[in-house]
Amino acid sequence: MGPGDPLPPEATSGQFLVQSAARPTLPALSGSRQLIWEAAESESAYLSGRPSSARFRRTVDSMARCVAGLQVGLALGGGAAWGWAHIGVLSVLEEAGLPIDMISGCSMGSVVGAFRSAGITVDRLKDIAHYWRTRTRRFIEWRFWRMCLLNEKIVRKAFRQYFDDREVNQTEIPYWANAVDIRTGKEYTIRDGSLVDCVRASIALPGLLPPSPRDSHLLVDAGIMDPVPVILLRKMGCHYAIGINAMAELESQQVSNRYPFNAFDIMSRCMHVMGHEIGQARAEQAANLVFTPSLGTITKLQFSRSPEIIECGRKAAEANLPAILAGYERLKSGATGAPPAAVTARS
Structure with a gap:
């Protein structure tokens, strides 16, 4: 979607906002290792329900473990x-x-x-x-x-x-x-x-x-x-x-x-x-x-x-x-x- 293009229907209906708000995010890196790991698992669970490839999900999971020191x-x-x-x-x-x-x-x-x-x-x-x-x-x-x-x-x-x-x-x-x-x-x-x-x-x-x-x-x-x-x-x-x-x-x-x-x-x-x-x-x-x-x-x-x-x-x-x-x-x-x-x- 480029500048000037109309917004998708879900954006005007509120569905887009609900999906964005429901997406979990990683906590600040100053938190404990366990909190980072739990957030990474939530991120993986979110991605597992999206139309993305298994390889992409594995890559994201591995990156999360890298951040958490768990590779x-x-x-x-x-x-x-x-x-x-x-x-x-x-x-x-x-x-x-x-x-x-x-x-x-x-x-x-x-x-x-x-x-x-x-x-x-x-x-x-x-x-x-x-x-x-x-x-x-x-x-x-x-x-x-x-x-x-x-x-x-x-x-x-x-x-x-x-x-x-x-x-x-x-x-x-x-x-x-x-x-x-x-x-x-x-x-x-x-x-x-x-x-x-x-x-x-x-x-x-x-x-x-x-x-x-x-x-x-x-x-x-x-x-x-x-x-x-x-x-x-x-x-x-x-x-x-x-x-x-x-x-x-x-x-x-x-x-x-x-x-x-x-x-x-x-x-x-x-x-x-x-x-x-x-x-x-x-x-x-x-x-x-x-x-x-x-x-x-x-x-x-x-x-x-x-x-x-x-x-x-x-x-x-x-x-x-x-x-x-x-x-x-x-x-x-x-x-x-x-x-x-x-x-x-x-x-």
Whole structure:
């Protein structure tokens, strides 16, 4: 409606004034956190009855939580096939109604995080995991002289069919991934550019995919430095950070002592030891709660067992859900003190 245009009928009938007066408003920021949160919930309830999109309402809700200091973030750790456990975790948290305002991911965690942030539902994610379980071999193409085991063209094509040309800063849920610049030895945050390029760089595990060039940087999988990127969530402005360490407990994974040793198995085990310990230690420094799904004897390359892995993630999230929700309620009420401890769900 421009200058000089006639007023709509509802404006002259008084309906417009009634609607405007009925709309709740946020209180002054000098009020308590609880008052701000209650007003934000009222604002969300108002918007839910308006002809606006669900995505817009989620954005407004997230902005309200940002103002109130209540944004929730998930840090999804790497772990190859074990990373499918994140799907089960997401399923439980979303069913419980816990808001997810941002996601960070490393390696396989960046894959699941990118999918979910791009608007792909948990049910669709389960379908994708099921589809890939019988097609993993299609990605493999051994080229020793190029230092890679996976066919890069097929990997990129697989992601592009879901992401198309979407950019990292165009996702429905704010999403960042991490990598390591092997030229400087420092962690690198991927916060813009193509979503396909972002995931490709984050899964560039030495020996599986070659490093990913990006400007003056040469990026590889960050599992060697920060496999559960909770610190990344804090940089994004997260107030309540949950870390999921997808690296299986060391005791559950058997190592053969038969000679001659399998060089790949030994290398994989060494990276597992390093990744699990580093990931847990760094995540615990910055997270409100960190937990690890119990994956039993499932190995990190058994993508064919994705339904079992997803179920392991679900069980772990269900076991930790009371602590997660209790911790969030403590944040909402402004309580201080030690948060509830994580628990392990045994398969």
